[in-house]
Amino acid sequence: MPYKSQFIIIEDNLIDQFVTKKLLKKGLDINPVYIANNGKEGMNWILKNQNLNPLIILLDIQMPIMNGFEFLEEFDRLPKDVKEKIEIFVLSSTLDSEEIRKVKENKYVTDFWNKPFKLETLRNTFLQI
Template identity: 85%
Template structure:
């Protein structure tokens, strides 16, 4: 049975996009999975599709054009009724403890996952909730 939420991957790395999309399809039977190459594309997609819900965002931190932190600042400006339908998980390979702390302290971020993350992580969060 397909997972009920829609997913958008906001990630600039094509290999990471491919791997995450495959994990979502294999582990949660999610289809389609939307892709945005940076925070600006992700924000544009959300604004055009804000009536679709619920939505789970898998957000990278370090990206060109608009990074994950800039995305979170723009996300804060969205209407409350849009934000309440969205759950954000930050995915990163960063080892910078300040960045990790900043992510974990953001009120819109549900969790921080190191890349690469495992299929079991997805299943434990989304299927056992």
């Protein structure tokens, strides 16, 4: 049975996009999975697709144009009714403890996952809901 939420991957790395999309399809039967190459594209997509709910965002930190932290600042400015329908999971390969702390302390971030994450992480997170 397909998972009910819509998913958008906000990630600049094409390989990470491909792998994450495949894991969503294999693990949760998610199709389509939307892709944004940076935070600005992701924010524009959200603004154009506010009617798609609930929405799960898989967000990278380090990206050109608008990084994950800048995206989270813009996200804070969205109307409350839009934010309430969205969950954000940050996916990153960072080893920077300050970045990890900032992500984990952000009130909009549901969880932080190290890349590459496992199929079981997806299943354990989303099939429990």
